[in-house]
Amino acid sequence: MPVRALLIVCMLAVIGVSAPSRAYVExxxxxxxxxxxxxxxxxxxxxxxxxxxxxFVPLKDGRLNAGLSSSVWWLRFTVPRPARAGExxxxxxxxPILDRVDLFLVRDGKIAGxxxxxxxxxxxxxxxxxxxxxxxxxxxxxxATVYLRISSQGFVSAQPKLWPEGAYxxxxxxxxxxxxxxxxxxxxxxxxxxFLFFGFRDPVFLLYSAMMFSLMLFEAKLHGYLDQLLFPAxxxxxxxxxxxxxxxxxxxxxxxxRAFLQLRQRQPxxxxxxxxxxxxxxxxxxxxxxxxxxxAFIAAMVLGLIAIILWVVSMLRAVFQGYTPAMxxxxxxxxxxxxxxxxxxxxxxxxxxxLFTENILEFALMGEAILISLGLSARVALLRRDKRAxxxxxxxxxxxxxxxxxxxxxEEKRRISADLHDSVGQSLxxxxxxxxxxxxxxxxxxxxxxxxxxxxxxxxxxxxxxxNELHPHQVSRVGLSSALRDLAARLFANEDIALxxxxxxxIDRLLDKDAQLQVYRAMQAALANCVRHAQASEVKxxxxxxxxxxxxxxxxxGVGFANGERPASGLGQQTMxxxxxxxxxxxxxxxxxxxxxxxxxxxxxxxAR
Amino acid sequence: MSETTVILADDHPLFRGGLKAALDEIAQCRVVGEAKDxxxxxxxxxxxxxxxxxxxxxxxxxxxxxxxxWACRNAPDxxxxxxxxxxxxxxxxxxxxxxxxGFLVKDxxxxxxxxxxxxxxxxxxxxxxGLGTPMPPDPMVRISNQEMSEIEALTQAQRTVLRHIxxxxxxxxxxxxxxxxxxxxxNHRMNIARTLGLRGPNRLIQFAARYARYx
Numbered sequence: 001m002p003v004r005a006l007l008i009v010c011m012l013a014v015i016g017v018s019a020p021s022r023a024y025v026e027x028x029x030x031x032x033x034x035x036x037x038x039x040x041x042x043x044x045x046x047x048x049x050x051x052x053x054x055x056f057v058p059l060k061d062g063r064l065n066a067g068l069s070s071s072v073w074w075l076r077f078t079v080p081r082p083a084r085a086g087e088x089x090x091x092x093x094x095x096p097i098l099d100r101v102d103l104f105l106v107r108d109g110k111i112a113g114x115x116x117x118x119x120x121x122x123x124x125x126x127x128x129x130x131x132x133x134x135x136x137x138x139x140x141x142x143x144a145t146v147y148l149r150i151s152s153q154g155f156v157s158a159q160p161k162l163w164p165e166g167a168y169x170x171x172x173x174x175x176x177x178x179x180x181x182x183x184x185x186x187x188x189x190x191x192x193x194x195f196l197f198f199g200f201r202d203p204v205f206l207l208y209s210a211m212m213f214s215l216m217l218f219e220a221k222l223h224g225y226l227d228q229l230l231f232p233a234x235x236x237x238x239x240x241x242x243x244x245x246x247x248x249x250x251x252x253x254x255x256x257x258r259a260f261l262q263l264r265q266r267q268p269x270x271x272x273x274x275x276x277x278x279x280x281x282x283x284x285x286x287x288x289x290x291x292x293x294x295x296a297f298i299a300a301m302v303l304g305l306i307a308i309i310l311w312v313v314s315m316l317r318a319v320f321q322g323y324t325p326a327m328x329x330x331x332x333x334x335x336x337x338x339x340x341x342x343x344x345x346x347x348x349x350x351x352x353x354x355l356f357t358e359n360i361l362e363f364a365l366m367g368e369a370i371l372i373s374l375g376l377s378a379r380v381a382l383l384r385r386d387k388r389a390x391x392x393x394x395x396x397x398x399x400x401x402x403x404x405x406x407x408x409x410x411e412e413k414r415r416i417s418a419d420l421h422d423s424v425g426q427s428l429x430x431x432x433x434x435x436x437x438x439x440x441x442x443x444x445x446x447x448x449x450x451x452x453x454x455x456x457x458x459x460x461x462x463x464x465x466x467x468n469e470l471h472p473h474q475v476s477r478v479g480l481s482s483a484l485r486d487l488a489a490r491l492f493a494n495e496d497i498a499l500x501x502x503x504x505x506x507i508d509r510l511l512d513k514d515a516q517l518q519v520y521r522a523m524q525a526a527l528a529n530c531v532r533h534a535q536a537s538e539v540k541x542x543x544x545x546x547x548x549x550x551x552x553x554x555x556x557x558g559v560g561f562a563n564g565e566r567p568a569s570g571l572g573q574q575t576m577x578x579x580x581x582x583x584x585x586x587x588x589x590x591x592x593x594x595x596x597x598x599x600x601x602x603x604x605x606x607x608a609r
Numbered sequence: 610m611s612e613t614t615v616i617l618a619d620d621h622p623l624f625r626g627g628l629k630a631a632l633d634e635i636a637q638c639r640v641v642g643e644a645k646d647x648x649x650x651x652x653x654x655x656x657x658x659x660x661x662x663x664x665x666x667x668x669x670x671x672x673x674x675x676x677x678x679w680a681c682r683n684a685p686d687x688x689x690x691x692x693x694x695x696x697x698x699x700x701x702x703x704x705x706x707x708x709x710x711g712f713l714v715k716d717x718x719x720x721x722x723x724x725x726x727x728x729x730x731x732x733x734x735x736x737x738x739g740l741g742t743p744m745p746p747d748p749m750v751r752i753s754n755q756e757m758s759e760i761e762a763l764t765q766a767q768r769t770v771l772r773h774i775x776x777x778x779x780x781x782x783x784x785x786x787x788x789x790x791x792x793x794x795x796n797h798r799m800n801i802a803r804t805l806g807l808r809g810p811n812r813l814i815q816f817a818a819r820y821a822r823y824x
Contacts, residue, residue, distance in 0.1 A: 421667070421694065422620075422621065422667070425694055426621040426623065426624050426694075427623060429621075429624055429694065429715050429716065429718075430623045430624050430627045432716055432717075433624075433627055433631075433715075433716070433717070433718055433719040433720070434627065434719070436717060436719065436720050437631070437719050437720055440720055457716060460716060464694060464695075464696075473667070473695070474695070474697060474699055474700065477666065477667070477672065477674075477695075477700065477703070478699050478700065478702075478703040482699050482702070482703060483699065485699070486697055486698065486699035489698075490697070
């Protein structure tokens, strides 16, 4: 299994290397200065007034990273000249989760234009229809001053970038295609595992499906797709959706991991911790309506952090406990690590920004999803193995019981037969002998004793026949080889069938009593079939010693039957096979219409020769 | 005529009692012991060395064949009769192989005792009437060149007698069939056995039955 996982990882690496890595036109990052309005009391007119400019402080790299902040942040920069004259440009401000961003374009000290964007603005009302926070900058705006008013609950981070519109749209299209691939893959994993749940009835699949679904929705929310596609006209839903999905994205993985790693049985203490985290997220889900969005988001972050620590620790413990499926989880995590390094290097500008490097985390997540799927299949294999082992045990137990039952039955028959023979038979013998002696001494034409002796003899013969039918005593008395020869001679005595027997007397010491009896019974059935059904003119019977087995064969030149079609003697043949399986032997019946029938019995023995 | 000493071995007391009563009626016969299983029969034979032992086939501990085989090796002067309820020829063949001197079917045991003892006294093998079925030809049996040449060395008359022996006929029966004296048949038997190099109880009968189709 680990080999398969390694292959997958290598495959992903190959895909990663060959993925579209064309570099895009780098955006222009203007020189930005910032002003924090902690209470949000300044209006656009206040801020854009020429005297206010002094309150702005320069921002390193043009990047605003305010963390969790409820302040209003003002960014200010001068629109540089376009690289090419007359070029329309797009101003990208930041991630789609910013609540509200207003743009004020100031030219010659006056507000010449405004725009709005952000999560809390419906798609139809946005200045530039885009899931990211962005605005269109016409060529004429070069040289003007742009003021951006950013207010958001939760994290505030922004870095204004100016893209040539063509390049921006190209990149957006590529990103959309890649995201389509990404969400498609995740969606496939979700649906696939959902159906696996129905197939295997193992709740882990359902939990995995739910986990991937919640992660997928959360990510789609963070990237703005959810708003864009599901509720473009209902911006009020944006923040509650983020916190709700964030909390679910914490709870679901917890539920999955504890089921996947079988924590309840293997790590009960960690199981309780996981359940605690899940309970906390549930509380937050209910409580988020009472507290602010920001608080709920912070709670989700903290819980997520705890969950990640729990995940790593419990996973490593499971790996060291030698639980195979945990290995895949571990490999999946290993995949995330280099991706994170790439992500960080790229963010630091130490690595070329390509579609691949920008989406490295998504690739890693896809790889992880695949690895976890493999882990699930390993789990299924483990479950199957257990099930198979149980089934095998059950089958052998059944066989043992059947064998035992057959033995008990045979023993019972032998006992009844012996009782009949020894008590009833012997007593009758005394009677018959006495009557015969009486009859011999009697005088006169009416010999009652002789009649009685005859009747009693008839009863005695019946008893003898029944006894012999119940148990073939000759097998234990004279041995199988002689018993078989005798049996065949008796069965064919009144038939017009040429019988040839070829039985090695050595078999008697190779087969134990039980095997001898079962072989005798099976051969009896086979020979009886020859007499009753085969319409044969020639029957051959043999018993030979082979290298590690004793092989018996009965073949006739009779009518035969089509294989698969059950002849009149079908039941006898099934019993034959069952008898052989009881002593660990094979029974093979070969026949063709018009070509006779051959029955082969093969009883394995130790050191036949 | 001197007395014949007899022991009985049968696990069924009722049948054994009836048999003893029937033997007691025969004047020249004296029952010197009774055994209820094979092991007891063996120690009885060892202790009393009877002339005749009637041994039940199906006995606990050691069965009749075991007793007969033991007696053949250790008490060759005791003639053993296998008594049985089984009428299948296979039991007879096995009894001959074991070295018994007679095969008595229990159905008619009491009435057949006198005749049985007489046959033994003649040095013949006793078989209950109607059971003398020859062994079915066994293709596994291959005669050696030496044995074949020994058979061919026999006179025509000897071969005729041998053929009858293969059908389990007693000397008296053969004599009646060939209209010669039993003494002549006895002589033939001795000569045949010498020619074929056969010694020991039933070797002649076994040989004849085994190679019946070559005689």
